[in-house]
Amino acid sequence: MRKLLVAILLVAAVAGCQTAQVTTASGRPEITVPGPPEKIKPLVLNAALNRKFTIKSDTPYTLVIEQPSTDFATNLLLGSQWNPTVNIRLTLTFVPVGGDTRIVAEQVAVTNPGTGAERLTPLTGQKAIDGVQAWLNEFKAPAS
Numbered sequence: 001m002r003k004l005l006v007a008i009l010l011v012a013a014v015a016g017c018q019t020a021q022v023t024t025a026s027g028r029p030e031i032t033v034p035g036p037p038e039k040i041k042p043l044v045l046n047a048a049l050n051r052k053f054t055i056k057s058d059t060p061y062t063l064v065i066e067q068p069s070t071d072f073a074t075n076l077l078l079g080s081q082w083n084p085t086v087n088i089r090l091t092l093t094f095v096p097v098g099g100d101t102r103i104v105a106e107q108v109a110v111t112n113p114g115t116g117a118e119r120l121t122p123l124t125g126q127k128a129i130d131g132v133q134a135w136l137n138e139f140k141a142p143a144s
Helices: 002-016 037-050 072-078 126-137
Strands: 030-034 054-058 062-068 087-097 100-111 119-122
Touching: 030 126, 037 054, 037 062, 037 087, 037 100, 072 100, 100 126
Parallel strands: none
Antiparallel strands: 030 100, 054 062, 062 087, 087 100, 100 119
């Protein structure tokens, strides 16, 4: 029985680690939104706070937000003996392109967040990519 459970977990881990096919220039979720970064970034920040993210860092061209993972499999596979709950960290880069703003996202799971033993695992599966891309697509409407 134990061998069967280990085999199932191994198959799930390998399947969850497959890299998704992304057709953007950066190879990551991204979107170009009408308006300058000064108008777009506060909208993104507000939406992130509404989704219960916390701000890890903020510079003129990047925003790093994170929240604890609620996904059982992610916590089971990537949690540690010191902290069984991983954080999902999203780094958003804002690039001015003419009068528009290009937003490029990168998502990682953080084991032992906030410690010297942090370990980052890129989340490149199709489900993770699709979720971030769907959220970015909410910003397609022009900033007012």
